[in-house]
Amino acid sequence: MESVTRLILPDVSEALRSDPSSVVEMTEELHSADLADLAAKLEPDLALRLLLALPVEQSSRLIEALERDKRVELFAQLCNQDLATAVSIAEGMAPDERADLFGELAEEMRAALLGRMEHAESRDVRQLLAHPEGTAGALMTTNFVALPADITVAHAIENVRKSAEEMETIYDAYAVDPHGTLLGTVSLRQLVLAPADKTIADVMEPNVIAVDVEADQEEVARVIAKYDFLALPVIDRSRRIVGIVTVDDVVDVLEEEATEDVQRLGAVEPLEHAYFQTGFWEFVRKRSSWLVVLFLGELATGSAMHHYTATFEQFASLVWFVPLIISSGGNAGSQSASIMIRALAVGEVRPRDFARVIGRELGIGLALGITLSVFGMGRVFLWEATRTMAMAWTISLSIVTVVVLGAVFGAGFPLLLRRVGVDPAVSSTPFVASFVDVLGLMVYFEIARVLLF
Amino acid sequence: MESVTRLILPDVSEALRSDPSSVVEMTEELHSADLADLAAKLEPDLALRLLLALPVEQSSRLIEALERDKRVELFAQLCNQDLATAVSIAEGMAPDERADLFGELAEEMRAALLGRMEHAESRDVRQLLAHPEGTAGALMTTNFVALPADITVAHAIENVRKSAEEMETIYDAYAVDPHGTLLGTVSLRQLVLAPADKTIADVMEPNVIAVDVEADQEEVARVIAKYDFLALPVIDRSRRIVGIVTVDDVVDVLEEEATEDVQRLGAVEPLEHAYFQTGFWEFVRKRSSWLVVLFLGELATGSAMHHYTATFEQFASLVWFVPLIISSGGNAGSQSASIMIRALAVGEVRPRDFARVIGRELGIGLALGITLSVFGMGRVFLWEATRTMAMAWTISLSIVTVVVLGAVFGAGFPLLLRRVGVDPAVSSTPFVASFVDVLGLMVYFEIARVLLF
Numbered sequence: 029m030e031s032v033t034r035l036i037l038p039d040v041s042e043a044l045r046s047d048p049s050s051v052v053e054m055t056e057e058l059h060s061a062d063l064a065d066l067a068a069k070l071e072p073d074l075a076l077r078l079l080l081a082l083p084v085e086q087s088s089r090l091i092e093a094l095e096r097d098k099r100v101e102l103f104a105q106l107c108n109q110d111l112a113t114a115v116s117i118a119e120g121m122a123p124d125e126r127a128d129l130f131g132e133l134a135e136e137m138r139a140a141l142l143g144r145m146e147h148a149e150s151r152d153v154r155q156l157l158a159h160p161e162g163t164a165g166a167l168m169t170t171n172f173v174a175l176p177a178d179i180t181v182a183h184a185i186e187n188v189r190k191s192a193e194e195m196e197t198i199y200d201a202y203a204v205d206p207h208g209t210l211l212g213t214v215s216l217r218q219l220v221l222a223p224a225d226k227t228i229a230d231v232m233e234p235n236v237i238a239v240d241v242e243a244d245q246e247e248v249a250r251v252i253a254k255y256d257f258l259a260l261p262v263i264d265r266s267r268r269i270v271g272i273v274t275v276d277d278v279v280d281v282l283e284e285e286a287t288e289d290v291q292r293l294g295a296v297e298p299l300e301h302a303y304f305q306t307g308f309w310e311f312v313r314k315r316s317s318w319l320v321v322l323f324l325g326e327l328a329t330g331s332a333m334h335h336y337t338a339t340f341e342q343f344a345s346l347v348w349f350v351p352l353i354i355s356s357g358g359n360a361g362s363q364s365a366s367i368m369i370r371a372l373a374v375g376e377v378r379p380r381d382f383a384r385v386i387g388r389e390l391g392i393g394l395a396l397g398i399t400l401s402v403f404g405m406g407r408v409f410l411w412e413a414t415r416t417m418a419m420a421w422t423i424s425l426s427i428v429t430v431v432v433l434g435a436v437f438g439a440g441f442p443l444l445l446r447r448v449g450v451d452p453a454v455s456s457t458p459f460v461a462s463f464v465d466v467l468g469l470m471v472y473f474e475i476a477r478v479l480l481f
Numbered sequence: 482m483e484s485v486t487r488l489i490l491p492d493v494s495e496a497l498r499s500d501p502s503s504v505v506e507m508t509e510e511l512h513s514a515d516l517a518d519l520a521a522k523l524e525p526d527l528a529l530r531l532l533l534a535l536p537v538e539q540s541s542r543l544i545e546a547l548e549r550d551k552r553v554e555l556f557a558q559l560c561n562q563d564l565a566t567a568v569s570i571a572e573g574m575a576p577d578e579r580a581d582l583f584g585e586l587a588e589e590m591r592a593a594l595l596g597r598m599e600h601a602e603s604r605d606v607r608q609l610l611a612h613p614e615g616t617a618g619a620l621m622t623t624n625f626v627a628l629p630a631d632i633t634v635a636h637a638i639e640n641v642r643k644s645a646e647e648m649e650t651i652y653d654a655y656a657v658d659p660h661g662t663l664l665g666t667v668s669l670r671q672l673v674l675a676p677a678d679k680t681i682a683d684v685m686e687p688n689v690i691a692v693d694v695e696a697d698q699e700e701v702a703r704v705i706a707k708y709d710f711l712a713l714p715v716i717d718r719s720r721r722i723v724g725i726v727t728v729d730d731v732v733d734v735l736e737e738e739a740t741e742d743v744q745r746l747g748a749v750e751p752l753e754h755a756y757f758q759t760g761f762w763e764f765v766r767k768r769s770s771w772l773v774v775l776f777l778g779e780l781a782t783g784s785a786m787h788h789y790t791a792t793f794e795q796f797a798s799l800v801w802f803v804p805l806i807i808s809s810g811g812n813a814g815s816q817s818a819s820i821m822i823r824a825l826a827v828g829e830v831r832p833r834d835f836a837r838v839i840g841r842e843l844g845i846g847l848a849l850g851i852t853l854s855v856f857g858m859g860r861v862f863l864w865e866a867t868r869t870m871a872m873a874w875t876i877s878l879s880i881v882t883v884v885v886l887g888a889v890f891g892a893g894f895p896l897l898l899r900r901v902g903v904d905p906a907v908s909s910t911p912f913v914a915s916f917v918d919v920l921g922l923m924v925y926f927e928i929a930r931v932l933l934f
Contacts, residue, residue: 057688061708189673198670199652199711216669217651220642235510253736255514256729258652258711275728276709282732283706286739287823293746294819294910295812303824304834308841312848315816319884322812323853327860329804334866337797344790347800351782351807351918359748359775362910363768366747370740371756381757388761395765400776407780413787431772457747457815465804 032058033066040066044074048081055082064093067102076105080113087113088120091129097305100132107137115144122196123149124169124277127156164248165241167281168262168271173201175228177211182224188216197274200259203232208268210236210261238263241270245281250375252278289373292453293366295322325462329354332466336473345414346476349404349423350469356400357430357468358461364389364438365457372446379447385439393435397428422472422479429475430468437464485511486519493519497527501534508535517546520555529558533566540566541573544582550758553585560590568597575649576602577622577730580609617701618694620734621715621724626654628681630664635677641669650727653712656685661721663689663714691716694723699738702731703828742826745906746819748775778915782807785919789926798867799929802857802876803922809853810883810921814913817842817891822905825895832900838892846888850881875925875932882928883921890917 036054043050055063055078067075067090079087079102091099107114118126118141130138130153142150152170159165173195175184184201192198201219203212212232222231238261239248252260252275259272288298297314299306306314333350340346368385371377377385401424408420438460442452489507496503508516508531520528520543532540532555544552560567571579571594583591583606595603605623612618626648628637637654645651654672656665665685675684691714692701705713705728712725741751750767752759759767786803793799821838824830830838854877861873891913895905 059688059690059708185673192670192674198673216673217645220638220651220669220673221645235512237512253729253732255512258728275711275732276706279706279728279732279735282735282739283827286735286742287827289739289743290746290819290823293743294815296816296820299820302829303820304829304837308844308848311841311845312852315813315845316849316852319809319812319816319849319853320856323805323809323856326805326808329808330801330860330864333801333804334798337801340800341794341797344794345787347793347803348783348786348790350800350803351786351922352776352779354804355779355782355915355918356772356776359772360768362747363749363772366743367749367752367756370743374736374740376755376757384757388764391761392764392768395761396769396772399765399769400772403773403776407783411783462808465808469804 033062033069037066037069040078041070041074044070044077044081048077051078051081052083055086060086060089060093063090064095068094068098072102072105075102076109079106079117080110084113084116084120087117091117092121092125095302096128096132097301099129103129104133104137107133107141111140111144115141119145119149122169123152123156123171124167124196124271127153127166131157159241162245163241164239164243164245164262164273165271167245167248167277168241168273169196170271171196172259172261172269172272173198174204174208174269175201175214177203177205177229177232178227180224181219181222181226181228181231184214184228185219185224188219196272197259200257200272202261202269202272203228204269207266210238210263210267210269212236213261236261238267238269239273240265246285246373248273249278249281249285253282285373289369289453292451293369293457295319295457322459322462325459326465328462328466329469332469332473336469339473339477343476343480345419346422346473346480348414349426350472352404353423353426353430353472354465354468356427357434357464359434360393360396360431361434361438361460361464362457364393364435365442365460368439368442369452369457372442372452377443379443382440382443382447385443386436389435389439390432393432394428396435397431400431401425401427418479422476425479426468426472426475429471430464433467433471434460434464437467486515486522490519490522493531494523494527497523497530497534501530504531504534505536508539513539513542513546516543517548521547521551525555525558528555529562532559532570533563537566537569537573540570544570545574545578548755549581549585550754552582556582557586557590560586560594564593564597568594572598572602575622576605576609576624577620577649577724580606580619584610612694615698616694617692617696617698617715617726618724620698620701620730621694621726622649623724624649625712625714625722625725626651627657627661627722628654628667630656630658630682630685631680633677634672634675634679634681634684637667637681638672638677641672649725650712653710653725655714655722655725656681657722660719663691663716663720663722665689666714689714691720691722692726693718698734701726702734702738705731706735738826742822742906745904746822746910748772748910775912775915778912779918781915781919782922785922785926789922792926792930796929796933798872799875799926799933801867802879803925805857806876806879806883806925807918807921809880810887810917811914813846813849813884813887814891814917815887815910817846817888818895818910818913821892821895822910825899825905830896832896835893835896835900838896839889842888842892843885846885847881849888850884853884854878854880871932875929878932879921879925879928882924883917886920886924887913887917890920 040051188198199216201214212234213236214232218231241262241264259274261269262271264270291298295318404423404427405420408414408423441460445452626641641651652669654667665687666689667685671684694715694717712727714722715724717723744751748771857876857880858873861867861876894913898905
């Protein structure tokens with residue numbers, strides 16, 4: 029659909045310049061996600077005119093579908109130009125999207141909007157914003173269908189029909205007692221299939237799977253993925269239902285978490301915005317912190333090298349192999365670390381498997397090290413300046429040891445981090461690489477001292 | 482719910498040993514995902530007894546919910562022991578899950594099952610298996626609600642009711658003409674809200690977003706994520722609807738793709754099974770291939786070092802900084818590569834942004850390099866053996882140059898790979914590291930030659 033928005037872009041721009049009201053008809057067949065694409069491609073002042081020209085309902089959908097940075101930018105402009113329309117658009121938004129948006133606005137702007145919104149809506153925003161980021165509470169929406177457990181199926185379908193317009197999903201409804209305690213779930217599918225005179229209590233599924241409002245968003249995602257749910261109820265400590273998390277939000281969470289993991293693996297503090305929306309100095313800040321830490325760690329290699337100056341001054345050829353040896357250990361360590369980080373993230377491996385993992389990695393590291401050492405030995409013999417048995421053994425043994433160290437440490441370090449409650453994706457790989465570099469150098473020169481002197 | 486399955490495990494094991502039929506009652510309240518957890522924890526022969534004791538319908542759900550490796554193992558055992566039951570369970574499965582399972586079975590076993598299954602089901606399996614892995618066709622299910630466009634809403638609801646039992650989802654239905662051409666979509670929500678005497682053509686959404694049967698599964702995932710769909714229709718070249726992909730399958734695809742990306746970033750061929758299900762030699766094979774390639778690349782560092790032997794024999798202290806200098810370039814390169822790989826994956830950056838990206842990375846690399854060089858200079862002055870202005874400038878200039886090279890090459894290489902149609906996650910990071918190592922060494926010694934001699 030990319031091409032569609034690109035195709036109509038010139039016409040829409042033209043219409044917004046001459047007669048904004050005419051765009052209503054031009055865009056009425058567009059899905060809100062495409063409408064958002066279109067708005068993102070328009071010049072800022074034209075995007076603003078579009079928002080003001082469309083029916084409020086459609087503008088609310090447009091704002092919901094916009095990518096985060098654009099959304100904040102455009103909505104802030106709207107607030108400055110026409111606060112009343114901004115309030116109407118905000119009131120028409122889904123509660124979870126609205127709270128996310130408000131969380132990014134400047135404080136005075138947020139206060140101005142909240143002061144003019146209807147009481148129920150502004151209270152809702154405040155409550156949702158109170159939940160810490162990354163929890164079920166921050167992810168959930170408060171628009172869900174709650175059904176008293178004692179009404180009939182016919183009555184329930186009538187309720188669903190009436191409230192359908194403003195609900196995020198009507199496919200799962202929640203049976204509650206008068207205090208709002210969650211008693212069971214009932215899907216629209218079950219309602220449609222059940223006899224009209226049964227009560228909700230008769231047809232509901234009483235074994236409800238729900239998450240606590242403080243649960244981590246990754247846990248929420250795993251539960252929804254495991255049970256193939258469309259929505260998951262969120263409860264407070266007294267088992268009252270306070271909201272639902274829908275599967276489309278989980279898709280976003282999974283994307284976001286994957287991005288963070290990849291960035292952390294590359295030793296970058298997770299970026300909050302898209303690549304071109306991230307400012308120059310923000311980039312420098314997010315990257316320099318880890319880069320400096322790694323640099324300071326790597327300073328130890330200088331001390332190690334210094335310590336062995338006498339050794340390599342006698343055998344200059346030893347130095348030629350330094351980058352090769354340490355990179356072999358580093359690469360093996362990166363492999364183990366990335367395998368382990370992902371295995372931990374999806375729950376295939378737990379910290380209590382430590383001994384078993386180390387045992388496997390010892391064996392795998394040995395097999396990998398022996399493979400590489402064959403190539404290393406070949407290199408020694410092909411090179412006239414290094415062609416001695418002692419040198420061949422020094423290089424081979426060093427490669428095997430360094431690769432084993434890399435594999436074991438690379439797998440073990442993320443497991444230890446997880447055990448002490450730290451996200452193992454946080455810079456495991458580069459840390460492992462620095463540590464294995466220093467250790468590898470020491471191993472290499474010690475082996476050389478024994479075999480060459 | 483983890484704890485629940487663990488809690489009832491001993492009782493269920495006992496019951497399966499003494500009186501298998503009694504487990505039906507014990508497990509009837511379990512969600513199929515928890516039932517599958519339970520089966521995975523049972524000894525293999527008891528898991529088999531469980532499958533045979535449960536009603537076929539429940540066994541089908543259990544097999545669907547099992548994790549892939551366990552599923553193939555258990556189902557193969559079942560085929561060997563009781564082919565008739567295996568056929569019934571397979572017939573009760575969702576078409577997409579069934580085709581995935583059959584694709585993993587040995588050929589004779591698959592043929593034996595297909596020969597005994599009802600014609601419609603076996604043809605369905607063959608058709609689904611014909612689609613290449615990783616395409617919309619391989620991901621889709623063929624159980625969806627198709628509604629003739631000319632029937633009334635009341636009639637349609639009746640149709641949905643009747644077919645609901647066997648459908649993967651009834652929340653989206655598809656309006657078709659007599660040839661099966663996709664005309665529009667209509668959600669159960671719209672059906673429930675619409676007047677009963679309207680026709681489907683009146684209430685359907687005629688602007689259908691659909692994917693081609695050959696579309697890549699990542700594209701399918703992006704479309705579903707963008708539009709917040711619960712299901713996406715899959716069409717053939719004549720726009721006939723051939724299946725639907727549901728959002729729960731997309732959640733699995735996103736998980737799988739994220740795992741593959743992380744493993745590739747760590748220079749590991751993507752693993753097909755969970756950590757403990759992956760065999761020793763499979764691990765060695767999947768890791769050694771890249772490790773050897775990287776090792777061969779890194780051999781060039783030996784030649785570079787060799788070339789500069791005279792230089793560092795005169796200034797031994799130059800060697801001390803070798804690991805530090807090359808790791809700085811490597812780390813900066815890893816950062817840029819992982820940022821770029823993820824930005825490409827989620828579509829924030831395209832290959833045509835090449836010049837803009839390189840420009841930014843030049844600037845960012847410069848800022849990062851200058852930051853690190855301050856620490857590098859500090860190290861030179863703190864160390865009595867190296868404390869000279871010439872050495873300080875050599876180290877600083879080298880760090881700046883190497884970090885800039887790392888940042889530019891780390892961002893540029895994935896972009897180039899994407900432009901020529903190769904997945905940029907394939908070992909970009911380690912390749913960048915090797916390349917930057919060799920280049921970094923040359924830069925370092927050349928700068929030293931100019932400044933120190």
